Amino acid sequence: RVLLLAEGTVLTSSLIETMKRRGVSSVMVAAEFASRVSNLAGVPDFIPMRPVNKPRAVDKKRSLAGRGNGNVPFLFQEKKLRENGLATLNERSVWHSFLEPSSCVHENSKIQESLDFRRSTGKVVSEIFEQAQDGDVSSYESAIDVCGQAVTQMGRDLDAFVTSGASQEGYLPQRQSSKTSMLSMAVGSVHGLSKDELIELGVGAMLHEVGIMHVNRGDTSLENILDEIDPLELSKHSSYAADLIAEAKNMPRTSQMVAYQMHERCDGTGYPRRRHDNQIHLLSKIAGICDHYTQLTSPRPKYQALSPYHAMEQILHEARNHKFDQNIARSFLYTLSLFPVGSYVELSDARIARVSRTNLDHYTKPIVEILTPETVFEPRETVNLAHEKGVSIRRPLMDILINDDQLVGV
Numbered sequence: 001r002v003l004l005l006a007e008g009t010v011l012t013s014s015l016i017e018t019m020k021r022r023g024v025s026s027v028m029v030a031a032e033f034a035s036r037v038s039n040l041a042g043v044p045d046f047i048p049m050r051p052v053n054k055p056r057a058v059d060k061k062r063s064l065a066g067r068g069n070g071n072v073p074f075l076f077q078e079k080k081l082r083e084n085g086l087a088t089l090n091e092r093s094v095w096h097s098f099l100e101p102s103s104c105v106h107e108n109s110k111i112q113e114s115l116d117f118r119r120s121t122g123k124v125v126s127e128i129f130e131q132a133q134d135g136d137v138s139s140y141e142s143a144i145d146v147c148g149q150a151v152t153q154m155g156r157d158l159d160a161f162v163t164s165g166a167s168q169e170g171y172l173p174q175r176q177s178s179k180t181s182m183l184s185m186a187v188g189s190v191h192g193l194s195k196d197e198l199i200e201l202g203v204g205a206m207l208h209e210v211g212i213m214h215v216n217r218g219d220t221s222l223e224n225i226l227d228e229i230d231p232l233e234l235s236k237h238s239s240y241a242a243d244l245i246a247e248a249k250n251m252p253r254t255s256q257m258v259a260y261q262m263h264e265r266c267d268g269t270g271y272p273r274r275r276h277d278n279q280i281h282l283l284s285k286i287a288g289i290c291d292h293y294t295q296l297t298s299p300r301p302k303y304q305a306l307s308p309y310h311a312m313e314q315i316l317h318e319a320r321n322h323k324f325d326q327n328i329a330r331s332f333l334y335t336l337s338l339f340p341v342g343s344y345v346e347l348s349d350a351r352i353a354r355v356s357r358t359n360l361d362h363y364t365k366p367i368v369e370i371l372t373p374e375t376v377f378e379p380r381e382t383v384n385l386a387h388e389k390g391v392s393i394r395r396p397l398m399d400i401l402i403n404d405d406q407l408v409g410v
Contacts, residue, residue: 011027092194093189093192093193093194094151094154094155094189094193094194094195094198095189095190095192097155098154098155098158098189099155099156099157101157101159101357110156110157110160111160111163111164113153113156113160114153114157114160114161114163114164115164117149117150117153117164118164118165118178118182121146121150121178121182122174122175122178124142124143124146125143125146125174125177125178125181125206126174127139127142128140128142128143128174128206128207128210129173129174129177129209129210129213132210132213132214132244133213135214135244137244137245137247137248138248140207140244140245140248140249140251141248141249141250141251143202143203143206143207144199144203144250144251144252146202146206147181147185147198147199147202147203147206148195148199150181150182150185150198150202151185151189151195151198151199154185154186154189158186158189158190158335159341159356159357159358161182161186162183162186162335162336162340162341162342163341163342165179165182165183166308166340166341166342166343168297168298168299168305169298169299170223170298170299170300171223171226171295171298171299171300172222172223173209173210173212173213173222173225174209175298176209176291176294176295176298177205177206177207177208177209177210178206179294179298180205180206180208180287180290180291180294181202181203181205181206182202183290183293183294183335184201184202184205184286184287184290184291185198185201185202185205186335187286187289187290187328187331187332187335188201188283188286188331190331190334190335191286191327191328191331193283197254197283199252200252200254200255200258200283201254201255201258201283201286201287203251203252203255203258204245204252204254204255204256204257204258204259204262204283204284204287205258205259205262205287205290205291207241207244207245207255207259208238208241208258208259208262208287208291209237209241210240210241210244211236211237211238211239211240211241211242211244211259212225212234212237214237214240214244215229215233215234215236215237215240216233217229217233223300223301224300224301224302226295226300227300227301227302227303235263235271235272236272238259238260238261238262238263238271238272239260239272241259241260242256242257242259242260245259254281254283257281257283257284258281258283258284258287260272260284261275261280261281261284261288262284262287262288262291263288263291264279264280264284264288265288265323265324266280266285266322266323266324266325267321267322267323269323270288277322277325282328285324285325285328286328286331288324289315289319289324289325289328289329289332290332292315292324293311293312293315293332296311296314296315297311307343307396307397307398308336308339308340308342308343308396309338309339309340309343309345309396310396311340312333312336312338312339312340313338315329315332316329316333333363334358334360334361334363335358336358337355337358337359337363337364337366338363338364338366339355339364339366339393339396340355341355341356341357341358341366342354342355343355343396343397344371344396344397344398344399344400344409345368345393345394345395345396345397345409346393346394346395346396346397346409347368347391347392347393347394348390348391348392348393348394349391350394351370351371352370352371352372352397352400352407352408352409353368353369353370353371353383354368354369354371354379355367355368356368356369356379356382359384359385359386362385362386364392364393365384365385365386365392365393366385367382367383367384367385368382368383368385369381369382369383370382370383371400371407372407373402373405373406373407376400376402376407395409397409397410398410
């Protein structure tokens with residue numbers, strides 16, 4: 001997994017001899033990229049590399065488990081066990097170890113557990129950032145422990161884990177890093193990453209904004225730094241963060257790369273090096289799309305936060321324009337659904353609902369909880385829109401209000 005050659009490199013005889021002198025005896029090309037390599041007929045012993053991420057076969061005994069539970073639709077029972085359409089899962093993926101939800105409705109205990117974990121994570125990240133102001137990297141190892149705990153937390157109920165981070169709060173570097181880290185790990189699990197890869201991803205995303213504490217911001221407050229500081233000065237924070245991670249003990253090198261590259265974009269419009277597509281590390285691509293979503297849904301003094309739906313819509317539009325990796329955008333969509341978990345929607349029959357769980361392939365038809373003025377906080381009816389004929393989502397909602405004993409979506 002060492003990147004030897006950049007896209008567009010010409011394999012001249014002198015370059016081949018140089019690689020041989022350095023001990024490189026062969027170059028592997030993934031099958032998905034082989035079509036981009038020209039003049040392969042003239043390369044001796046060229047053997048296309050088979051795709052590494054082969055989907056794991058579904059265990060029929062496991063997939064039948066729980067079929068008799070009347071509260072849980074059969075499709076929903078199998079959502080973690082069936083191939084998720086991304087063709088990225090392999091035997092090392094933590095996806096296979098995640099527990100099946102016991103019902104379509106979130107258990108209050110699971111939600112509360114996830115919320116408590118988020119709060120404790122926020123405290124750890126705040127401490128890291130406080131010390132980062134003085135260049136102290138001694139607490140960085142605590143990020144590894146937190147991300148390891150996050151993998152366990154996700155495995156208990158991924159949708160509850162994602163929902164617990166759906167609140168719209170104003171921008172602060174530590175808050176942005178914490179939310180981006182947790183969301184990145186959730187998307188990475190759906191994309192088929194192993195536990196070690198998830199921890200490396202989470203740590204890099206969690207520490208990527210520490211560089212903000214070292215840019216020359218003058219009198220600008222941290223809340224306004226994204227809007228008021230010079231863009232060139234702001235772009236330096238990726239390098240600062242990578243350098244600080246490199247100074248800390250026992251930090252994964254991949255985490256350093258995530259922090260350094262997560263603001264790069266596949267079309268070359270990002271920073272700090274304006275890298276393109278396969279020049280950007282896979283984990284950096286995942287962190288980048290999650291960081292962008294978190295920024296879009298966080299209010300700032302000069303910008304109003306987008307609703308989760310409109311933020312998702314913008315990201316999918318940018319993925320179509322090759323700003324983000326399209327496969328990762330699909331994993332992101334599967335993790336949150338088109339109408340992200342925790343958001344409000346109005347159904348075609350005028351009922352108001354809150355998105356409760358994703359449905360993977362059925363991303364326009366998530367599982368929702370029907371809300372009434374009496375059951376806003378404790379919904380009693382759950383509907384799987386993939387199974388309801390004639391019922392669909394009419395429009396997303398920014399919020400809900402109770403007006404004259406009627407529930408109104410706005």
